[in-house]
Amino acid sequence: MKFLPISFLILALATATALAYDPSPLQDICLATNDLESGVFVNGKFCKDPKQATADDFVFMGLRNPGNTSNPLGSKVTQAFVQQFPGLNTLGISMVRVDFAPGGLNPPHFHPRGTEVQIVVEGTLLVGFVTSNQLNNTLFTKVLYKGDVFVFPIGLIHFQLNIGNTYALSISSFSSQNPGLITIANAVFGAKPPISADVLTKAFQLDKKVVEYLEAQSWYDNN
Known part of the structure; x- marks a missing residue:
């Protein structure tokens, strides 16, 4: 490794970082399941036995x-x-x-x-x-x-x-x-427990009463 050019090492690290999102599949299908007894854990979800898959698993x-x-x-x-x-x-x-x-x-x-x-x-x-x-x-x-x-x-x-x-x-x-x-609004003003009003007053340069009013609102989630 010590003989590799520095530029090559930088490129390799940059490529590895760029690809470090969702993992590439290592099998044809890996259907998520909540059955923790029979599933295999893969990056946040368990996979059920692919032999148990049906066409319904691939439609939403x-x-x-x-x-x-x-x-x-x-x-x-x-x-x-x-x-x-x-x-x-x-x-x-x-x-x-x-x-x-x-x-x-x-x-x-x-x-x-x-x-x-x-x-x-x-x-x-x-x-x-x-x-x-x-x-x-x-x-x-x-x-x-x-x-x-x-x-x-x-x-x-x-x-x-x-x-x-x-x-x-x-x-x-x-x-x-x-x-x-x-x-943004839900996370900042609807955090549980709430973010200190002193923090938000200084961060947004608002009157503390305005911040307290915003934190008292019901922030709707449209998802």
Whole structure:
């Protein structure tokens, strides 16, 4: 190893880091199961015996019907992650359906383990994401119409807003079977137990009464 050029070692480490997301499958299928007695544990999920697989294990019907948008956000996210769709286990992909009432918002959030690519099926959406501090928190935003596709890089805060007067629908896919979700307002002001108001007062440069008011609200989860 000592004879390898430094540049080669750096490239090897960078490649290993880049590939360190969902693991590649080591067998044809590894269907997630909650049966801890017969399953084999693989990165967060147990796999059932592949000889017991049926066609039903590879279909998910939860995206058929519109989500209920009668809520404070006017949107509903229906997930097809590995938790809902066991057939995705070890495949490194997942999906969601997002329904929007007129004016409906999928609020600022991020996925710590997956890049998202979204296609608009119906309606008109204003979408965008914000880069990290490294790139001065630059906002990239665009109005999307039916058939348009937008990508949200892994780990960056993003949002979608229905700016049309009619119902809107989008479908997104992810580069992870379990991309995770952190909704900013819910995490900051709805943490349990709550984050110290002194911390948030200084962080957001708000009056302490405003912070206490925000922490007292019921932060809706549209997932």
